[in-house]
Amino acid sequence: xxxxxxxxxxxxxGYIPAYGNGPQPQFTSHETACILNTxxxxxxxxxxxFFAGRGPAGPYxxxxxxxxxxxxxxxxxxxxxxxxxDTDYSxxxxxxxxxxxxxxxxxxxxxxxxxxxxxxxxx
Amino acid sequence: xxxxxxxxxxxxxGYIPAYGNGPQPQFTSHETACILNTxxxxxxxxxxxFFAGRGPAGPYxxxxxxxxxxxxxxxxxxxxxxxxxDTDYSxxxxxxxxxxxxxxxxxxxxxxxxxxxxxxxxx
Amino acid sequence: xxxxxxxxxxxxxGYIPAYGNGPQPQFTSHETACILNTxxxxxxxxxxxFFAGRGPAGPYxxxxxxxxxxxxxxxxxxxxxxxxxDTDYSxxxxxxxxxxxxxxxxxxxxxxxxxxxxxxxxx
Amino acid sequence: xxxxxxxxxxxxxGYIPAYGNGPQPQFTSHETACILNTxxxxxxxxxxxFFAGRGPAGPYxxxxxxxxxxxxxxxxxxxxxxxxxDTDYSxxxxxxxxxxxxxxxxxxxxxxxxxxxxxxxxx
Numbered sequence: 001x002x003x004x005x006x007x008x009x010x011x012x013x014g015y016i017p018a019y020g021n022g023p024q025p026q027f028t029s030h031e032t033a034c035i036l037n038t039x040x041x042x043x044x045x046x047x048x049x050f051f052a053g054r055g056p057a058g059p060y061x062x063x064x065x066x067x068x069x070x071x072x073x074x075x076x077x078x079x080x081x082x083x084x085x086d087t088d089y090s091x092x093x094x095x096x097x098x099x100x101x102x103x104x105x106x107x108x109x110x111x112x113x114x115x116x117x118x119x120x121x122x123x
Numbered sequence: 124x125x126x127x128x129x130x131x132x133x134x135x136x137g138y139i140p141a142y143g144n145g146p147q148p149q150f151t152s153h154e155t156a157c158i159l160n161t162x163x164x165x166x167x168x169x170x171x172x173f174f175a176g177r178g179p180a181g182p183y184x185x186x187x188x189x190x191x192x193x194x195x196x197x198x199x200x201x202x203x204x205x206x207x208x209d210t211d212y213s214x215x216x217x218x219x220x221x222x223x224x225x226x227x228x229x230x231x232x233x234x235x236x237x238x239x240x241x242x243x244x245x246x
Numbered sequence: 247x248x249x250x251x252x253x254x255x256x257x258x259x260g261y262i263p264a265y266g267n268g269p270q271p272q273f274t275s276h277e278t279a280c281i282l283n284t285x286x287x288x289x290x291x292x293x294x295x296f297f298a299g300r301g302p303a304g305p306y307x308x309x310x311x312x313x314x315x316x317x318x319x320x321x322x323x324x325x326x327x328x329x330x331x332d333t334d335y336s337x338x339x340x341x342x343x344x345x346x347x348x349x350x351x352x353x354x355x356x357x358x359x360x361x362x363x364x365x366x367x368x369x
Numbered sequence: 370x371x372x373x374x375x376x377x378x379x380x381x382x383g384y385i386p387a388y389g390n391g392p393q394p395q396f397t398s399h400e401t402a403c404i405l406n407t408x409x410x411x412x413x414x415x416x417x418x419f420f421a422g423r424g425p426a427g428p429y430x431x432x433x434x435x436x437x438x439x440x441x442x443x444x445x446x447x448x449x450x451x452x453x454x455d456t457d458y459s460x461x462x463x464x465x466x467x468x469x470x471x472x473x474x475x476x477x478x479x480x481x482x483x484x485x486x487x488x489x490x491x492x
Contacts, residue, residue, distance in 0.1 A: 012405040035135065068176075088440040090438040090469075117228075117239035121469045127369060159336035161256070242365060251490065284379070315419045316421060362485055363486070363487050
């Protein structure tokens, strides 16, 4: 398929809860950027994390192969540094080809889980 | 009414929980694409499903009649193949006339349900 | 302030749960269109409801005064007809001046409430 | 990084629940505007609050430093006046440089929390 989407995406809301309840890993509290690459070419993606009280971290580099989706858990990013839990952050996602990004969180700190999701801002 | 919307929509987030709780079918865990056709002409809609570890599935073909809405459960898509549960996916929805698409999930795996919804990405 | 927004908005997802739990009216299951009119002029708003199995209802007419917000519960619309509960629908909201519309649902059918919200589609 | 985003943002939905449950301050019911400033220059931000039954309040003035994020709780705004709880409102956020705004609510009135989030409307 053709490359749908944009090359720059922004998720202003970011927060990884410090703990969770329920069977692992499905009910681990997590923050996800769902990245879809509808085209044939591999997407070279760079992620930058912005904080309230210090300068940005990154770039974190990930690849999304052609005609594949990647549901990336921010919890799993470790290089150049782990994203601290229970801390406000935002993220910018840049790609060399158009992609589509959607933001989702599962918060399982309490007995029953809570969900949020929104399309990211693109330009 | 005139045809409002766009012809191409993308939902980067997709996940059908493997199980649920509560009275059926309202509380079955499900993933929905709400498709509105505001115009007089029937919309011929094709859906493509993208995965993390294999090539895309589809097209799934559905019709939305003029001036009607279709709340399509991905759980119900069966031809050319069923969408596996507990598996990350994304979807692209193409129509021959402008439509509007919104994405909603009811997650009823725990005792209390959780909801998410967002407008899809369009171009 | 100047009139911010657009004159046509679409909410593809619509569903009023048939029952609820908790103190009334805050925890009544409801579906809301939050309409903001940032300008000085009163907004004359018309709402059309689309269904899966019959033609559209409306227009429902509401006014939003200048520099005021209206959190309109679809449950409260009664003229020209009540919107049935436990039924899929979509809505189109048209205004004579630019407005901004956001869609929110409180689902209180179970012991714990669930929330969803998204900006509507505009053009 | 360059300044990503827009200078005017609108959140049509606004409501601070009157009470909450769970450990403070993480589980205090709250309404948040997550504001990201990806550029080098400090963003001078003005927030206006619109109500159903009276004229707007504000401007509330906040700064977001260069390459920083601010997860602003509407609960914390006090000058020129506190935003009343259990009251419908909307907000307009204006900045002298482009920013990105996302809207999130944690509702902890019941035993289990509920979450909503959406990208704001921008122009």
